Amino acid sequence: MSDALSxxxxxxxxxxxxxxxxxxxxxxxxxxxxxxxxxxxERALAIYGPPVYVRHEIVHNKYVVESLKRKGAVxxxxxxxxxxxxxxxxxxxxxxxxxxxxxxxxxxLTTIDATCPLVTKVHREAEIHHKRGxxxxxVGHSGHPEVVGTMGQLPKGSITLVEDLEQIAAxxxxxxxxxxxxxxxxxxxxxTHHIVEAxxxxxxxxxxxxxxxxxxxxxxxxxAVKQVAPLVDAVIVVGSSNSSNSQRLREVAxxxxxxxxRLVLRAEEIDWDAFKDVRRLGLTAGASAPEVLVEEIIxxxxxxxxxxxxTVSTVVEDMSFPLPRELRSEAAE
Numbered sequence: 001m002s003d004a005l006s007x008x009x010x011x012x013x014x015x016x017x018x019x020x021x022x023x024x025x026x027x028x029x030x031x032x033x034x035x036x037x038x039x040x041x042e043r044a045l046a047i048y049g050p051p052v053y054v055r056h057e058i059v060h061n062k063y064v065v066e067s068l069k070r071k072g073a074v075x076x077x078x079x080x081x082x083x084x085x086x087x088x089x090x091x092x093x094x095x096x097x098x099x100x101x102x103x104x105x106x107x108x109l110t111t112i113d114a115t116c117p118l119v120t121k122v123h124r125e126a127e128i129h130h131k132r133g134x135x136x137x138x139v140g141h142s143g144h145p146e147v148v149g150t151m152g153q154l155p156k157g158s159i160t161l162v163e164d165l166e167q168i169a170a171x172x173x174x175x176x177x178x179x180x181x182x183x184x185x186x187x188x189x190x191x192t193h194h195i196v197e198a199x200x201x202x203x204x205x206x207x208x209x210x211x212x213x214x215x216x217x218x219x220x221x222x223x224a225v226k227q228v229a230p231l232v233d234a235v236i237v238v239g240s241s242n243s244s245n246s247q248r249l250r251e252v253a254x255x256x257x258x259x260x261x262r263l264v265l266r267a268e269e270i271d272w273d274a275f276k277d278v279r280r281l282g283l284t285a286g287a288s289a290p291e292v293l294v295e296e297i298i299x300x301x302x303x304x305x306x307x308x309x310x311t312v313s314t315v316v317e318d319m320s321f322p323l324p325r326e327l328r329s330e331a332a333e
Contacts, residue, residue: 020279029289030288033118037093037116054076058075082109084108176203225249229253
């Protein structure tokens with residue numbers, strides 16, 4: 001009798017919940033550069049013990065940052081907040097200007113560079129163009145740490161930030177025949193394409209990278225959203241508001257016509273009124289958002305809807321990056 005009653009009650013509860021199909025984008029969430037950056041902090045804590053200092057957020061996700069704080073990482077904005085001593089300082093995945101490690105060396109600080117190798121690739125490209133006498137145009141967003149770091153690889157005046165088509169119209173470089181372009185790695189693929197095409201049209205001899213600067217993870221996650229967004233009533237992107245790649249994912253969903261698009265860090269940020277008529281939801285996560293937060297949001301919807309989850313996969317990722325050499329030594333084992 002009790003089992004039958006329990007089954008009836010469960011059926012009654014489920015009957016009261018509206019149905020919701022969740023289309024889960026794949027790939028989503030952590031990319032190889034983010035995994036490496038987090039591993040750098042955790043390995044440094046294991047080797048050196050806390051505290052380990054990290055200049056800026058190691059990746060743009062508050063949940064990840066708070067988790068590392070609890071383990072003993074101390075996040076600072078600038079090096080002058082780091083006391084003298086043997087505790088290491090880690091540079092974030094976004095990269096830093098050359099003045100930062102130079103200043104650290106002048107103080108005798110122990111440094112570990114967690115810059116994503118794909119960002120380092122852009123730094124090297126910019127340096128090569130500069131050595132070959134080209135003025136570099138950087139397509140990116142002003143103030144983003146990656147942009148600050150890339151511009152800081154070259155002497156002042158030898159690299160110009162380009163944010164939109166209007167700026168291209170106003171560009172009048174000293175030499176139109178000695179130009180090169182590079183890009184921030186986390187931009188919208190479509191927006192960047194339009195800007196690059198405009199640069200090529202205005203400056204036909206401009207030199208570009210041998211391989212697209214926008215990272216594989218940014219491209220793959222945007223392509224997955226393009227597949228899912230037209231099929232659903234709403235899209236949620238899990239990520240922090242200061243995460244460029246997460247913001248671009250939301251914009252991609254909006255651009256392909258999804259009527260409701262939201263960027264949220266945690267389930268507690270969901271505006272449930274906005275989703276009351278949704279019966280099909282697309283769900284993805286920025287490259288710095290952990291899977292646990294995706295699961296948290298699925299659970300939050302499951303408490304209010306009768307949920308089914310289907311995965312829409314566009315490509316399988318198998319990229320990985322080794323840790324910095326100083327963390328791979330026998331002493332680090």
